[in-house]
Amino acid sequence: GAVVSQHPSWVICKSGTSVKIECRSLDFQATTMFWYRQFPKQSLMLMATSNEGSKATYEQGVEKDKFLINHASLTLSTLTVTSAHPEDSSFYICSARDPSELLSNEQFFGPGTRLTVL
Amino acid sequence: GQQLNQSPQSMFIQEGEDVSMNCTSSSIFNTWLWYKQDPGEGPVLLIALYKAGELTSNGRLTAQFGITRKDSFLNISASIPSDVGIYFCAGFYNTDKLIFGTGTRLQVFP
Numbered sequence: 001g002a003v004v005s006q007h008p009s010w011v012i013c014k015s016g017t018s019v020k021i022e023c024r025s026l027d028f029q030a031t032t033m034f035w036y037r038q039f040p041k042q043s044l045m046l047m048a049t050s051n052e053g054s055k056a057t058y059e060q061g062v063e064k065d066k067f068l069i070n071h072a073s074l075t076l077s078t079l080t081v082t083s084a085h086p087e088d089s090s091f092y093i094c095s096a097r098d099p100s101e102l103l104s105n106e107q108f109f110g111p112g113t114r115l116t117v118l
Numbered sequence: 119g120q121q122l123n124q125s126p127q128s129m130f131i132q133e134g135e136d137v138s139m140n141c142t143s144s145s146i147f148n149t150w151l152w153y154k155q156d157p158g159e160g161p162v163l164l165i166a167l168y169k170a171g172e173l174t175s176n177g178r179l180t181a182q183f184g185i186t187r188k189d190s191f192l193n194i195s196a197s198i199p200s201d202v203g204i205y206f207c208a209g210f211y212n213t214d215k216l217i218f219g220t221g222t223r224l225q226v227f228p
Contacts, residue, residue, distance in 0.1 A: 004160075032214065034215075034216070043218045043219065043220055043221050045218075049214075093161075095160075095216075097214060106166065109161050110160050112159060114158065
């Protein structure tokens with residue numbers, strides 16, 4: 001099956017710094033990737049849809065200037081949390097859709113990145 | 119907006135017992151999915167349901183898509199310790215945007 005990786009798996013940073021998280025589709029090309037955020041003991045919430053070669057589409061309430069998304073290639077999307085604050089501490093998960101899977105919209109999820117902002 | 123509510127919130131069962139959990143929505147979804155998330159990991163797809171009334175099995179797991187397309191259940195038979203985790207239902211809206219349910223946390227005791 002399709003494999004999605006994320007890097008790093010965890011990161012600790014100081015308040016005010018920026019952190020970049022990478023999401024890669026390893027064995028397929030993904031024109032669309034998705035970024036989710038999950039707070040402890042809560043569900044996954046979609047933050048934005050990342051489209052290769054175009055601007056990301058953000059969900060209501062997600063600040064696009066704070067969560068910068070770049071989808072520069074068919075196998076890589078990056079999420080940069082700018083000027084991170086403790087309230088940004090969360091589990092960030094990406095997913096990718098394999099366009100060859102025509103019969104379903106199945107998304108393949110990465111293993112997540114745990115961000116802790118001190 | 120769309121919401122998927124799962125019940126129960128958590129379950130504590132003994133190994134070998136059967137498990138049943140539900141997911142309901144105020145909106146109609148065309149596709150329902152059931153995922154399992156282990157601690158510190160991303161969710162993994164268990165079962166996908168595409169048609170109203172559809173009943174699908176995957177090993178010890180069985181899921182059904184409600185006739186009204188507003189609910190679904192997931193059953194796990196003869197639970198084992200590795201079934202521990204959080205189970206999420208999810209549905210598609212706006213073509214490929216996934217909305218996740220509130221989750222059911224399962225704990226299995228030997």
